[in-house]
Amino acid sequence: MNNLAKELREGTTKSHSMAENVTFVKSFLSGVIDKKAYRKLVANLYFVYSAIEEEMYNNRSNPMINHIFFTELNRKESLEKDLEFYYGPTWKEEIEPSPATNVYIGRIHTIGKNQPELLIAHAYTRYLGDLSGGQILKKIAQNAMNLQGEAGIAFYNFELIEDEQVFKNRYREALNSIPVSEESIKKIVAEANIAFTLNMKIFEELNSSFLKIMTMLSLNAIKNLRDKILRN
Template sequence: MTLMAGLLSARMREVTREPRAIARRSRFVEGLATGRLPLAAYAEMAAQHWFIYESLELAAAAMTDDPIARRFVHPELFRVPALEADLRFLYGARWQSRISALAATTTYCTRIRSAAYDRATGYVAHHCTRYLGDLSGGQWLGRQLVEAYGFRREGYRFFVFEGVDPPLFRDRYRDRLNAVPWTRTEQDAFLDEVAAAYRLNIDLLAELEDRWR
C-alpha cells in the first residue's frame, strides 16, 4: 500500500466513489441544473436542506469541547442563516409554516442526532460529507441554478460561501482529516458513517425525484 492510499482522505474517496457517481446521475439534480423542473422543486430541496443543516449545526455546538470534533467546527461554513434567507425569498416571511420534512429527511436528521452529537467519528463524517460536497459539486450546481432560474443574489445564498476559497479550503480540510490521530477502528467507524451519510442523501434525492417527476 502506498502512503497516499493509506491516507484517510484517500480511503474516504474510495469508499464514496460509487455513491458520488449515483448522486451525480440523479434525475432530480439534472432537472434542476437544466431548469426542467419548476422553481418549487428547488424550493422544496432548500427546505429539506434546512432541516438537515439545522441538525448538523446543532451537532457542531454539542461537539465544540471534543478535542477532535472541534477541529472541524467552522462557523464560516454554517448554512442555516443562508438557507433561512433563501427560504424567506422562496416561500415568504412565513416560510416555517409552509415547509415540512420529507420521510427521507426525517430519517437523515435522526441519523445525525444519533451519530454526530456525542462521537467525533460520527460528527466529522456528516460534516465532511455535507460541506466538502457543498464546496465541490455544490458549487457546480449553484452556477447551473443561476443560469437556469435567473437568480441574482437572493434565493441561492446556500451556495455562496463568503470569504472561503473552495479549492484551498478542501485541500486544507483533507490535510486536517489526514492528521486526526484515530485508530484504525475509529477510522473504519468514520468511513462507515460517511457511507451511511451518502446513502441518506441518495435516498433524499430519490424521494424528491419521485415527487417531481
C-alpha cells in the first residue's frame, strides 16, 4: 500500500484553494450564474471528459490505471443530456472547445499515449471533485437558473453509485493499492496541480463572459435609471 490518496489531497491544497477563488467559481458558489456562461462550461467539460474517458479506456489494461478504471464515474453521457437541454437537438453543431479547453484535452491525449500513469492525476482531480461537491453545486445551479426537476443537471447525478461517500472511500483505497514508486507519486501529484491549473484557465475564460454580462446589466440599469429621471 502507498499514500497516494493522501499525497494527492495534501499536494493540491493550494491549487484547490486558488481554483475556488476564480471569479466565475466564486460567483457560482454564491448563486450568481449566467445560463449562457454555464452552458459554455458544460460544453467545455464535455470535451474534457470525452478525452479523459477515451484515454482511460484505451489504457484500462495498464497495471496502474486498471485500479481506478470505474466506468460508473463516466460523465460524457450525462453531459450530452445537459447539452441537449441547453443547446437543443443540434447541440453537436453548436459547440466547440474553447482555447483553454483545447490545451487541456491536448494534454490528456498526450499523456494518455506517452505517460498513461499521469491520467491518474486528471481522473482524481475531476471525479473526486465531482463526487465531493456535486450535490451542493447541483442545488446551487437549480436555484440560480430556476431549473425544474432534474433538467439541465444530469452532470451531477451519479446514477450508478448508491452511496457517494462509500464510493469515495473505495476510490481512495484503489489509489493506495496502485503499484507506484515514490518518484511516480511526485510526478502524479505534480500533474494533478497541472490539472487544477488547466481547469482554472477554463474558468478564467468564462470570467470574461461573466464580467461582460455584469457590465451590460449595470449599464442597462444606469440607462433605465437615467430614463426614469428624465421622464420625471
